[in-house]
Every structure is written in C-alpha cells, then in structure tokens.
Ligand SMILES: *[C@@H]1O[C@H](CO)[C@@H](O)[C@H](O)[C@H]1NC(C)=O
Ligand SMILES: *[C@@H]1O[C@H](CO)[C@@H](O)[C@H](O)[C@H]1NC(C)=O
Ligand SMILES: *[C@@H]1O[C@H](CO)[C@@H](O)[C@H](O)[C@H]1NC(C)=O
C-alpha cells in the first residue's frame with residue numbers, strides 16, 4: 001500500500017488583523033492573528049548565509065482559468081540539490097501564508113534529514129501574494145481577486161513540469177510537504193493532481209473549514225490545565241468588570257494598551273491582543289522551532305506560583321509584546337483596520353492583508369470567545385471578525401461570507417478522499433480540532449501525537465522529542481519509502 005503523508009498544519013489561523021510575527025516560517029506561524037506592529041519578518045526568511053542557495057524565479061500565470069488573461073508573475077523558489085541523485089524523489093515544500101526563505105531548504109525543517117536519507121531534491125516554493133511573489137506588484141482589491149486556494153494549487157501544479165525539465169528529474173517521484181495551511185495545500189495538491197504528486201505529508205492541517213471556531217480557545221484552556229485556566233479567567237473577568245465600570249483608562253494603563261479603549265470593537269481588539277501571549281505559547285509549545293516566547297509549563301507555573309497573578313500576567317504580557325516587536329498591547333480597532341487597508345497594501349511585507357483576505361473570502365476559522373468553556377473574553381465575537389472583513393476590504397455594508405461550503409465540496413473537508421495520506425495532529429494543538437479525526441479511507445492514515453503542539457514533527461529532531469513525535473517521523477519515513485521504492 002502506498003501512503004501519502006499529509007502534514008496539515010495550521011498556518012492559517014485567521015486572525016485577522018493581527019500580523020503576528022510571521023518569523024520565517026509560513027509553514028508554521030501563519031495562522032495566528034495578525035496584529036499590526038507584529039508584521040511578518042521577512043528579514044528572517046532572507047537571513048543570508050553565503051552558502052545558502054539563491055532565490056530563483058518561475059514565471060507563472062496570474063489567472064490559470066481565464067484564457068484571455070495572459071498576465072504572468074514571478075514566483076519565488078529555492079532548490080537544495082546537495083543530496084540529490086537521479087531517480088531519487090523530489091521533496092516539494094509548499095509555502096503557506098507567509099514569505100519563504102532559503103532556510104526552507106537548508107535545515108529549518110526535518111525534511112532535510114529525510115532528504116539526506118532518500119537522496120532527495122529539496123524544493124521550496126512561495127505562495128502567491130506572500131513574500132516576494134506578488135502578482136501585479138501589489139495587494140490592491142483588484143489583484144486580490146486572484147488570491148484563492150484554487151489558483152495557488154494551480155501554481156504549484158504548473159511548477160512541477162517546469163522544475164522537472166530544469167533539473168532533469170523526469171524519473172523522480174514528487175512528495176509534497178506542508179504544515180498548517182500549507183499542510184492543507186499539500187493534501188489537496190495530491191487530491192487534485194495525483195498524476196504529478198505521488199504522496200503528501202500534512203501536519204496539523206485544519207481540514208474542516210468552519211466560520212466560527214470557538215474550539216480554539218477551548219483547546220488552549222485544556223492544554224494549560226484547570227488551575228492556569230482559572231487564573232486567566234479571573235484576569236479576563238477582572239478586566240470585564242473594570243470596563244463595565246467605565247474604568248477604561250485604568251485598563252489602558254494597567255496593560256500598556258497602545259491607544260484608548262473606547263468602542264466595543266476596541267474592546268474586542270484589546271481582549272484578543274491580551275489572549276495572544278497565551279494562545280501562541282500553547283500553539284507552538286516546545287516545537288523546536290527556536291522562536292517561541294516561552295512554554296506552557298514555564299508560563300503557568302509563573303502565574304500559579306505568584307502571590308499576585310494579575311501583576312505576573314501584566315509582566316508576562318509586556319514581555320510578550322516586546323518579544324513580538326511591539327511596545328504596547330494593540331487596542332485600537334480603527335488603527336488595526338487602517339493598517340490593513342489601501343495605504344499599506346503595497347507593502348510586500350504585509351502577509352496579514354493577504355491572509356485576512358483568504359480568511360474573509362474562503363476559510364472563516366474565526367477564533368471567537370463564544371464558548372463558555374474557555375477563559376478568554378466573549379467580547380471577541382463573530383460580528384467583530386465579520387465587521388473587520390468589511391472594514392478592511394469594503395465596500396461599506398457588504399458582508400463577506402467565506403466560501404466554506406465550496407471549499408468543503410471541492411476538497412472533501414475532514415472526509416478528504418486522497419489516497420496514501422497521513423494526517424498528523426498533536427493533542428495540545430488548538431487547531432487539531434479541525435484536522436482529520438478518523439481515517440477517511442483505507443489508503444490514508446490518521447495519527448494523533450500525545451502532548452504535541454502545532455506542527456511539532458516538522459522541525460529537526462532532538463534528544464528530548466516526545467515519543468509520539470519520534471513515532472510520527474518514523475511513520476513518515478516508512479511511508480516515503482513505500483512510495484519511493486514502490487513496495
Ligand atoms: C542543503 O541543506 C543542507 C542542510 O540540510 C546544507 O548543509 C547544505 O549546504 C544545503 N545545500 C545547499 C546547496 O544549500
Ligand atoms: C480573582 O481572584 C481573586 C483572588 O483569588 C479574587 O479575590 C477575585 O474575586 C477574583 N476575581 C474575579 C472577578 O473572579
Ligand atoms: C535551533 O537552535 C539550535 C541551537 O542554536 C540549532 O542547533 C537548531 O538547528 C535550531 N533549530 C532550528 C529549527 O532552527
């Protein structure tokens with residue numbers, strides 16, 4: 001039997017506005033909220049090491065479906081051929097919602113270790129409208145209509161024959177890799193283009209599109225445990241009481257909010273920012289990606305052992321802001337929206353605008369506080385996110401309805417029927433709720449990793465890896481073997 005490992009990770013996250021630091025890994029960081037001021041950090045992805053392979057460019061079509069539109073754009077990719085021998089596989093690392101850098105093929109992911117084992121050619125490609133691969137040069141509304149999952153998959157398919165010719169890899173099998181959003185793309189690429197892609201690996205992929213995603217905060221709560229969660233709930237509650245009493249200025253000062261907290265939308269913006277330090281710590285807990293601010297144990301023992309948890313949380317939040325490159329806690333809805341509007345759309349650094357577009361038009365996944373079983377604020381409503389889509393992209397009064405049903409119909413949701421697939425997810429990953437939960441068919445596999453966070457198996461192995469992470473990687477290797485050696 002052949003398997004395809006689909007590593008679905010959650011790069012996605014919706015968020016909206018919050019331009020969370022994208023670090024250098026769109027394979028992993030993207031899904032978080034995007035807070036202005038925490039814009040993606042392309043310098044990380046361009047971290048230049050003289051030995052790094054250079055960026056290369058593929059001329060791709062802007063619109064794969066309109067024969068009269070002959071516009072093209074330059075799509076960035078990187079190749080590492082150090083290990084490649086003819087006939088060995090091509091490992092196709094798909095970009096997600098952020099810039100792709102040379103590190104994608106020089107050891108940032110465990111895939112390099114696999115490449116060494118299989119003499120594979122490592123190829124990483126950037127997603128349209130992220131990083132430096134911007135069709136028509138900007139993120140205007142007019143151009144964003146070419147930003148869709150369907151077009152992105154067609155880009156990735158069109159690249160296969162191009163590279164095959166350029167690197168003379170005609171006898172090689174292609175295996176796609178991705179995590180989070182790009183994990184989804186990896187599985188979907190195999191589903192839609194099985195003649196090009198022999199297998200796929202998808203880690204932590206949010207396979208089930210859904211508009212309202214209150215489960216995110218529920219899993220965060222479970223992952224930090226009842227004691228820690230109760231402290232967070234108490235803080236949220238205390239802030240709520242203060243805001244209800246009109247002590248907005250005091251709240252602003254206490255939590256170093258960047259701007260006055262005035263409207264309900266400001267409150268939602270602020271409460272969402274306050275949750276970020278904790279949710280991000282959970283999402284990336286101990287993932288060996290070298291970018292996490294802290295880990296769950298350290299964070300919670302800090303809160304739990306303090307005689308003044310509120311003060312401890314405030315310190316934590318300030319440190320987290322600094323880590324994220326911000327001096328204060330985002331609190332102005334208006335500024336968040338303005339940041340993502342036209343005045344900044346030319347900034348190729350602004351992955352946030354592109355990601356928000358994808359969430360508003362295709363995915364939903366709004367991480368609301370609508371569940372009672374979680375410690376964050378119920379001011380973070382679906383209306384807040386919906387309003388934001390309208391305010392960012394306009395026109396006034398237009399209600400964006402993400403094409404969730406279309407996405408589910410087109411790809412199958414958690415019942416995706418691609419063969420030779422492994423869907424991996426970690427039990428503490430808030431995104432795991434949207435991953436494939438049970439085996440969709442006999443030629444794919446589902447693997448739940450006890451204790452693992454978002455995309456954990458994608459990073460280089462280390463001595464203290466969780467047993468489940470080690471097992472997941474062994475599973476991937478044996479599945480790749482079965483594809484490559486045809487047994
Ligand atoms: C390929 O990746 C390895 C690390 O896995 C690195 O040592 C090597 O320099 C890379 N080759 C190129 C051409 O970048
Ligand atoms: C938060 O916890 C403190 C200390 O246990 C308690 O005095 C206070 O009433 C709690 N506040 C809320 C809103 O639950
Ligand atoms: C993380 O840092 C360690 C030590 O600096 C390094 O050996 C490792 O390769 C890094 N991992 C990643 C994913 O960059």
Ligand SMILES: *[C@@H]1O[C@H](CO)[C@@H](O)[C@H](O)[C@H]1NC(C)=O
Pocket residue numbers: 286294295297298
């Ligand atoms: C968690 O973070 C703390 C503080 O940075 C560190 O001392 C500890 O080693 C980390 N835990 C693990 C398992 O890495």
Ligand SMILES: *[C@@H]1O[C@H](CO)[C@@H](O)[C@H](O)[C@H]1NC(C)=O
Pocket residue numbers: 041042043346347348349
């Ligand atoms: C993008 O980011 C780089 C590096 O952080 C910065 O130098 C550049 O000015 C930014 N470009 C825009 C258009 O904001």
Ligand SMILES: *[C@@H]1O[C@H](CO)[C@@H](O)[C@H](O)[C@H]1NC(C)=O
Pocket residue numbers: 184187205206207208209210362363407408411412413414415416
């Ligand atoms: C990710 O893929 C699954 C199918 O594998 C699908 O149900 C889900 O909607 C996808 N996520 C998004 C955001 O489209």
